[in-house]
Amino acid sequence: MGELPQHLSSRYREGLAVRRAVLGDPHVDNAEKASTDFDKPFQQLITETAWGTVWSRPGWTKRERSMVTLALLAALGHDEEVAMHVRATTNTGATREDICEAFLHVAVYAGVPAANRAIKIAKQVFAEMDATGGKQNER
Template identity: 85%
Template sequence: MGELHQPSRRYREGLAVRRSVLGDAHVDRAERASTDFDRPFQELITETAWGNLWARPGWTKRERSMVTLALLAALGHDEEVAMHVRATANTGATREDICEAFLHVAVYAGVPAANQAIKIAKQVFAEMDAESGAK
């Protein structure tokens, strides 16, 4: 652990995509919080989720964002739902897109999962609106 190595091309691509979706502030916080213990995990998700999956051609960031939100909501990963709702400011997924994704969750994964995701999204939207001065 803690061993220094040259990041792979896929890691570098993943880091760029991760920053473009989640924002520099989020990624910088995650990197600062990383320790020798969890650094391998951070490298894994950056290379695999962001460099192998989110960087693939074929789907837009908007489409990936909607699918990701639906999956996270269906699985009850509330913190990740909040993070990815916030990330839609960078992916192009609209509030209407998010609503549609959560309607799918209600039918295919259960009303309680969708209800919780909608509650989280409303809270995140209120925070985002307050930050931007919108109503």
């Protein structure tokens, strides 16, 4: 994790701290290691906007943001992101019951197939987490 270069914005710095708090240091470290010159601008964009602007806002807890994020990702069929954010609930405080409730909303408002797929993904992630003693699987 080391010192961040001074040229990075305060929004990036705040976003990186929130990203680490939600997704965990190993996930963020792996994403940074995998980053190339090609996708560095994208990584900076999501760190500043998703994490430094949206996830950093006051008013909603990380638990609430986690549930909304899971519902949106499930509704849009972003399976890898659903799995990543299910794992992140160990850091956001969203419970398995919260996730189930979010996916019930998906079923009603975005369709049963989207919710069914998200539930299947969540069950796989829970099984992996349970097998590792609740620790996040580093992907």
